[in-house]
Amino acid sequence: MALVLYNTRSRREEVFEPLTPGKISIYVCGITVYDRCHVGHARSLVFFDTLVRYLRWRGYQVEFVRNITDIDDKIINRARERGESWKDLADRFIAEMHRDVAALGCVQPDIEPRATEHIGEMIELIAELERHGLAYAVGDGDVYFAVTGFARYGALSGRNLEEMQAGARVDVDERKRSPMDFALWKAAKPGEPWWPSPWGNGRPGWHLECSAMSMKYLGRVFDIHGGGEDLIFPHHENELAQSCGAYDTDFVRYWIHHAFVRIDQEKMSKSLGNAFAIEDVLKEVEAEGLRLHLLSVHYRSPLDFSAAGIAESTKALVRAYETLARADEAGVPRHEYGFDSPQAAPLVEAMDADFNTTRGVGILFEAARDANRALDAGDLARGAEAVGVMRAAGLGLGLLMRSPAEFLAGYNARGASQAGLAAADIERLIGERREARAAKNFKRADELRAELLAQGIVLEDGPGGTSWRRA
RNA sequence: GGCGGCGUACCCAAGUGGUUAAGGGAGAGGUCUGCAAAACCUCGACUCAGCGGUUCGAAUCCGCUCGCCGCCUCCA
Numbered sequence: 001m002a003l004v005l006y007n008t009r010s011r012r013e014e015v016f017e018p019l020t021p022g023k024i025s026i027y028v029c030g031i032t033v034y035d036r037c038h039v040g041h042a043r044s045l046v047f048f049d050t051l052v053r054y055l056r057w058r059g060y061q062v063e064f065v066r067n068i069t070d071i072d073d074k075i076i077n078r079a080r081e082r083g084e085s086w087k088d089l090a091d092r093f094i095a096e097m098h099r100d101v102a103a104l105g106c107v108q109p110d111i112e113p114r115a116t117e118h119i120g121e122m123i124e125l126i127a128e129l130e131r132h133g134l135a136y137a138v139g140d141g142d143v144y145f146a147v148t149g150f151a152r153y154g155a156l157s158g159r160n161l162e163e164m165q166a167g168a169r170v171d172v173d174e175r176k177r178s179p180m181d182f183a184l185w186k187a188a189k190p191g192e193p194w195w196p197s198p199w200g201n202g203r204p205g206w207h208l209e210c211s212a213m214s215m216k217y218l219g220r221v222f223d224i225h226g227g228g229e230d231l232i233f234p235h236h237e238n239e240l241a242q243s244c245g246a247y248d249t250d251f252v253r254y255w256i257h258h259a260f261v262r263i264d265q266e267k268m269s270k271s272l273g274n275a276f277a278i279e280d281v282l283k284e285v286e287a288e289g290l291r292l293h294l295l296s297v298h299y300r301s302p303l304d305f306s307a308a309g310i311a312e313s314t315k316a317l318v319r320a321y322e323t324l325a326r327a328d329e330a331g332v333p334r335h336e337y338g339f340d341s342p343q344a345a346p347l348v349e350a351m352d353a354d355f356n357t358t359r360g361v362g363i364l365f366e367a368a369r370d371a372n373r374a375l376d377a378g379d380l381a382r383g384a385e386a387v388g389v390m391r392a393a394g395l396g397l398g399l400l401m402r403s404p405a406e407f408l409a410g411y412n413a414r415g416a417s418q419a420g421l422a423a424a425d426i427e428r429l430i431g432e433r434r435e436a437r438a439a440k441n442f443k444r445a446d447e448l449r450a451e452l453l454a455q456g457i458v459l460e461d462g463p464g465g466t467s468w469r470r471a
Numbered sequence: 472g473g474c475g476g477c478g479u480a481c482c483c484a485a486g487u488g489g490u491u492a493a494g495g496g497a498g499a500g501g502u503c504u505g506c507a508a509a510a511c512c513u514c515g516a517c518u519c520a521g522c523g524g525u526u527c528g529a530a531u532c533c534g535c536u537c538g539c540c541g542c543c544u545c546c547a
Contacts, residue, residue, distance in 0.1 A: 037547090157475095230545095259547095270546070309482090319495090350485090361495075372511065460507085469508090
């Protein structure tokens with residue numbers, strides 16, 4: 001079995017071969033911290049988290065780097081609007097981003113470099129580009145990359161300079177040699193933060209940080225570079241030009257880009273004003289329900305955001321946790337199926353095929369049905385195997401990692417509290433109903449049950465008594 | 472204008488040349504139950520936007536038409 005992934009550079013699926021056998025180096029473009037993260041960012045965070053988790057579970061030693069862009073025009077402008085320092089603003093949104101990452105159940109990257117902590121490396125890179133005749137300074141201290149000096153410019157995004165210039169929407173800057181040249185270093189305007197450099201006081205251009213930091217931590221060639229598909233051009237095209245131009249390296253072996261989250265058939269984005277902050281969404285929905293929802297669509301297809309869609313996924317997730325809880329209660333033995341076990345083979349096959357998380361989720365639920373069927377039949381051995389498949393799928397996808405009893409208790413308690421009920425209230429009504437049932441007063445028993453149902457609480461009568469859950 | 476992608480059941484969504492077109496949500500019937508709920512079983516696209524073509528064989532390849540989206544500007 002071979003891991004296959006879609007490489008943006010070749011526009012086709014390729015068999016993945018790591019630079020060093022058994023090891024994988026990954027650099028993902030992270031967030032520009034000028035505002036809270038939205039659901040589009042959540043897709044990026046969850047997808048690459050799943051990719052890293054899967055590859056680790058799959059037996060690879062993964063080095064995962066995700067940067068933070070903590071200096072740029074938007075940060076400066078936003079800080080100015082709010083009358084605080086750009087540093088304080090960036091730090092605050094970094095903390096909020098970390099909170100969102102944790103809430104979504106994502107691992108933190110091994111290294112999370114910040115642009116402003118790598119100014120020296122970036123200056124060094126510009127100097128190297130200058131030596132290769134690919135960088136030029138204009139009078140006032142701005143430095144540009146000369147795209148016409150880099151023959152492969154446009155190869156990643158599949159475009160060429162003539163086409164781009166024909167349809168360019170950018171204002172042509174007379175100081176540039178070519179309209180597509182981009183800034184490596186920006187001279188500081190009055191009141192802006194700056195760092196000293198051979199070209200004067202200023203700050204780095206956006207694309208530079210990722211070239212400098214990825215190569216610093218992962219080497220001049222590394223395995224995977226990822227991000228949203230809007231980064232293909234110009235960001236990744238420019239990174240590639242900088243890194244390859246400076247060091248004549250292959251730079252990135254596999255480029256992976258995921259599609260957007262959409263709302264009403266339109267890209268979710270800050271500039272369109274249709275973005276939902278992760279923080280706000282998680283007040284309304286289960287974080288793991290959102291996570292499952294994001295994984296239920298293949299990463300290269302657009303995903304429509306809707307509360308109803310997340311609710312559907314959450315229902316499915318709860319069902320899976322209920323199956324696990326049921327298995328725990330029945331005392332089925334725990335099996336741990338590694339990626340090379342026959343039980344995990346279908347999941348590995350799905351995920352090896354360009355991270356088909358959709359199919360992976362399907363496998364998880366097929367196993368859930370098998371488990372319930374076996375438990376219905378009292379076949380604990382078969383139930384244990386099916387539950388083992390569920391857990392293996394969970395490990396590969398980053399789902400079902402929590403204790404089922406704990407998850408369900410929390411989920412149900414939140415439902416009850418939304419209805420203004422405490423667990424003790426519900427227990428009291430259950431006790432009252434138990435007495436009514438014992439007296440064969442089914443009319444009263446049914447009234448009590450209907451009362452709770454109206455508040456979103458379902459009662460279930462089982463052999464061991466009555467339990468309650470969120471409708 | 473250039474480049475790229477998508478259109479599969481009521482909804483979401485896998486599958487991209489060959490056994491009965493995954494899975495989830497919703498719905499209908501059944502088993503179970505005091506009645507329910509949950510779970511399970513059954514049903515649900517003779518069909519994959521439309522029309523042509525290639526092939527022994529296509530949702531899957533090619534062409535055209537219609538509809539939708541993305542990138543070409545900061546953006547996950």
